[in-house]
Amino acid sequence: MRIHWIAPVFAALATWGGAQAAGEAGTIKTAKGSVTIERAGQKLSAAVGTAVQSADRVLTGANSSVGITLRDHTLLSAGPNSTLELNKYSFDATSHGGELDATVKRGSLSVISGKLAAASPRSVSFHTPTATLGVRGTEFVIEVADREMLP
Amino acid sequence: MTPVLGLALVLVVGLLSRNPAPPPADRVVLLPGPEGKVGKVEVSTREAAITLDDAYRAAHISRSGKIAAHLESEASVRERYGAALEARPPRPVSFLLYFESGRDELAPESLPTVADIKAELAKRPVPEITVVGHTDRVGSVEANDRLALKRAEAMRSLLTARGIEALAIEVAGRGEREPLVPTADEVPEARNRRVEIVIR
Numbered sequence: 001m002r003i004h005w006i007a008p009v010f011a012a013l014a015t016w017g018g019a020q021a022a023g024e025a026g027t028i029k030t031a032k033g034s035v036t037i038e039r040a041g042q043k044l045s046a047a048v049g050t051a052v053q054s055a056d057r058v059l060t061g062a063n064s065s066v067g068i069t070l071r072d073h074t075l076l077s078a079g080p081n082s083t084l085e086l087n088k089y090s091f092d093a094t095s096h097g098g099e100l101d102a103t104v105k106r107g108s109l110s111v112i113s114g115k116l117a118a119a120s121p122r123s124v125s126f127h128t129p130t131a132t133l134g135v136r137g138t139e140f141v142i143e144v145a146d147r148e149m150l151p
Numbered sequence: 152m153t154p155v156l157g158l159a160l161v162l163v164v165g166l167l168s169r170n171p172a173p174p175p176a177d178r179v180v181l182l183p184g185p186e187g188k189v190g191k192v193e194v195s196t197r198e199a200a201i202t203l204d205d206a207y208r209a210a211h212i213s214r215s216g217k218i219a220a221h222l223e224s225e226a227s228v229r230e231r232y233g234a235a236l237e238a239r240p241p242r243p244v245s246f247l248l249y250f251e252s253g254r255d256e257l258a259p260e261s262l263p264t265v266a267d268i269k270a271e272l273a274k275r276p277v278p279e280i281t282v283v284g285h286t287d288r289v290g291s292v293e294a295n296d297r298l299a300l301k302r303a304e305a306m307r308s309l310l311t312a313r314g315i316e317a318l319a320i321e322v323a324g325r326g327e328r329e330p331l332v333p334t335a336d337e338v339p340e341a342r343n344r345r346v347e348i349v350i351r
């Protein structure tokens with residue numbers, strides 16, 4: 001019974017507090033089909049409004065897609081059959097300092113960079129299995145072929 | 152004659168069937184922003200590096216890390232990445248609000264903006280608001296950071312009292328870091344003493 005009143009208290013704290021819940025990186029804003037978050041060994045079904053945390057792995061199934069807005073306004077969106085690992089995320093809303101490091105393991109990802117890249121381009125990097133991307137205030141797409149299907 | 156030709160043909164066919172370049176393992180394409188502006192992406196592997204800095208410039212990366220530059224088009228990008236592009240979240244928007252001089256009340260000219268904010272919130276299924284306080288350059292950087300946060304908190308109260316609701320409403324103080332109207336240090340400037348309502 002304690003659990004029932006703790007949840008609204010935490011929700012209130014989340015809206016009243018200046019600091020974000022630890023590790024929260026962003027929120028799912030669009031979702032189509034099957035979207036899953038893997039976190040600490042658990043598989044969570046994700047939908048519009050689900051929070052995304054640093055260290056999450058986000059997966060989309062066939063005919064599926066997801067759009068995520070990070071706290072610094074980096075906009076990420078993945079097409080079908082994609083796997084995105086949000087390795088590191090931190091953002092200080094006062095100084096705009098922090099770090100974003102993510103890997104596209106497979107599939108497609110569209111990126112519109114936000115305040116982190118605007119404040120300090122070195123603070124944002126993306127990876128594919130083969131390459132590293134440094135980002136300077138910009139929009140781009142990344143496509144990673146399914147390694148098992150490569151000739 | 153014929154056997155030699157036969158041999159040559161087999162060899163050529165053999166070579167041809169081994170030659171077609173495998174498709175790239177990974178690709179990166181730089182896209183123009185809404186006003187046509189283009190940023191920059193640096194792509195590097197153990198083997199090579201390339202900078203993409205014009206619209207639709209693409210890096211095709213082989214499994215071994217070799218990079219070839221290509222030029223895509225709006226059409227080819229839409230065809231190949233349409234699903235990811237259609238899933239993009241809406242871009243964040245900002246509104247500016249001002250306090251009545253010296254009071255914890257909304258300035259009269261800011262009242263219509265509250266209606267605009269509500270209209271924007273209604274367009275988004277799970278909007279999140281950051282109320283960001285800004286100051287002018289009178290006072291120290293640290294004092295202005297604290298003042299900006301206080302202003303943001305006061306504005307948040309005013310807005311929630313007027314029925315503004317969202318998935319989350321955070322506050323932040325940016326102090327004197329982002330003046331609308333640049334001034335020298337210690338110069339008062341009312342236009343910089345503002346609260347920015349950012350909706351994402």
